Structure formats: structure tokens, C-alpha cells
Amino acid sequence: MPNNDLKVLDLTLATPAENLACDEVLLDWCEQGGGEVLRFWEPAEYFVVAGHGNRLATEVNQAACRRRAIPIYRRCSGGGTVLQGPGCLNYSLLLHIPETGPLATIRGANQFVMERNRAAVEAALGEQVQILGHTDLTVGGRKFSGNAQRRHRRALLFHGAFLHHFDLGLMGELLAQPSRPPDYRQGRGHDTFLMNLPLSPALLKQQLQKVWRAGEQSAALCRDAATDSGLMEKVRLLAKEKYDSAAWNAKF
Numbered sequence: 001m002p003n004n005d006l007k008v009l010d011l012t013l014a015t016p017a018e019n020l021a022c023d024e025v026l027l028d029w030c031e032q033g034g035g036e037v038l039r040f041w042e043p044a045e046y047f048v049v050a051g052h053g054n055r056l057a058t059e060v061n062q063a064a065c066r067r068r069a070i071p072i073y074r075r076c077s078g079g080g081t082v083l084q085g086p087g088c089l090n091y092s093l094l095l096h097i098p099e100t101g102p103l104a105t106i107r108g109a110n111q112f113v114m115e116r117n118r119a120a121v122e123a124a125l126g127e128q129v130q131i132l133g134h135t136d137l138t139v140g141g142r143k144f145s146g147n148a149q150r151r152h153r154r155a156l157l158f159h160g161a162f163l164h165h166f167d168l169g170l171m172g173e174l175l176a177q178p179s180r181p182p183d184y185r186q187g188r189g190h191d192t193f194l195m196n197l198p199l200s201p202a203l204l205k206q207q208l209q210k211v212w213r214a215g216e217q218s219a220a221l222c223r224d225a226a227t228d229s230g231l232m233e234k235v236r237l238l239a240k241e242k243y244d245s246a247a248w249n250a251k252f
Contacts, residue, residue: 005035006035006212006214007037007215008038008040008209009026009037009038009039010041011041012041012043013235016043016045016047017073017240017243018235018236018239018243019041019043020049020073020076020239021236021239021242021243022039022092023039023075023092023159024076024238025231025234025235025238026092026157027076027094027150027152029094029231030094030096030154031153031154031155034094036095036096037092038093038209038212039092039094040090040091040205040208041090042086042089042090042201043084044086046083046086047070047071047084047085048065048072048082048084048174049073049074049075049081049082050072050074050075050081050249051074051075051078051080051081051148052075052078052150053252054074054080054179055179056072056250056252058176058179059081059175059179060174060175061173061174061175065174072250073249074243074249074251075148076150076157077149077150078148078149078150079135079146079148080178081175081178084161085166085170086165086166087165087166087196088163088166089161089164089205090160090161090162091160093113093159094155094156094157095155095158096154097151097153097154097156106151109149110135113147113149114131115131117147117160117211118130118131118137120204121145124207125139125198125199127139132182132184133183135147135148135160136182137162138184141184142194142195143195144162144163144194144196145160145162146160147159147160148160162201162204163195163196163197164196164197164198164199164200164201165196166196168195171190171194172189172190172191175190177189
């Protein structure tokens, strides 16, 4: 289980491809015996990110993306297609998988991580937060956080985003209605289904660090470990060879 050795890495890289590659490289590092990590990042520019198995033709308004010069990428985990950009705080948890316990299964990991994240936001917000669908966080039936995971044998990546000052109208313009919506969506468009949390990213980070018992002093240690072990060079290489590749991003 995660403990206070979990390291904090508050690191937004220069490009969408590098930010997506960083999660995969950290997962491989954790799988090979590296430490557990809680990473935060928040992009300065808009871009679309499809889930690993999503079909772009049905999930994305590609013509609108071309008109606005907004690029489309594909991540290594499942889940739905999302719009990233300013006002969207991302987190990534890299956790070891024990032989037993909730993290040992997909369903157990979903429940374990989502309940902690739910409690963190509820404590800051002062009103009820619910887990709906598989891995959505909601208030009053409106979603503010979507999440997904990818698993190796000994480590998992669980990541997601929190909307706090996001342009919901732009999301409706660039994304189609999801092909597999949760029942509680009830046909609502993006602008009425989604909501922004009235919380600052600084407060969200603080609450997540608290609930995951991640020490603030560990941020520099994690950054040093990444640099010393050559992980950032691996990130740049993976970004170039995979996440900036049309063969990967347009594979479905």
C-alpha cells in the first residue's frame, strides 16, 4: 500500500507528447523497482487525448480540431476521449501492485483510488462528492473528474484530471458525444454534464498529497531521481518515437 515514501513530482513538460510519455516512463520505472510517485501537471495549451482503444472518427470532431489547429494524441491507458488545456489539473499515481489487497485487481484499484480522491475533494469542497460510472467524480450528478488506469505485472498507473477553470464550451465543440456514455449522463451534452470545481489547483494538490500521505519535501528528491536515472531522456525519446507519431495517434 502507498505510504509516506510516495514521492511528489510537480512537473509539467514542454509538449503534450512529453507529458503523456512521462506517465508511461514512470510506470516502467516503477515496474522495474523504482519508487511510488504522485505527479501533477497542467498544460498551457489545448489538445485532445483519446483513450488507448478509442476510435477518433466517432469520438472527436476532427474538422473542428483542424480549424482551431488543436492536435490530437492518444494515451497508453483506457477510458474516454478528453480535451486537455488550461484549467485542467492532471494527476498521475504510480503504485506498486501487491500480491493481495485492493490494488491486486482492476476493480479493487478503481475503488481504492477513487474513494481516496473522492474524500480529498469532499473535504475541501464541503459538500457531497460521489463516484458514478466506473471512475467519475461528481457533484449533483455533474462530472468534474475522469480517470483511467494501465497495469503492468508489478506496478500500475492510475491517472486523471480535475476541471477547475476549464472552457466547457470548447469541449462541446471539439468532442463528439462518447460512444459508451455512463447511464447517469442521460444524454446530456458536455456543457450540462460537466462542471468546474470551485477550488484552486493549489488546494487540490494539497488535498491529494494529504490523502495519499505524500510528503511535500519529497518533490525535489523525486525530480533528482528522475534526472539521475536518465528517465527524462527516456521521456524525450518515447515522446518523439511514439506520442508524436501519426501511426500511434491515428491508429483507430
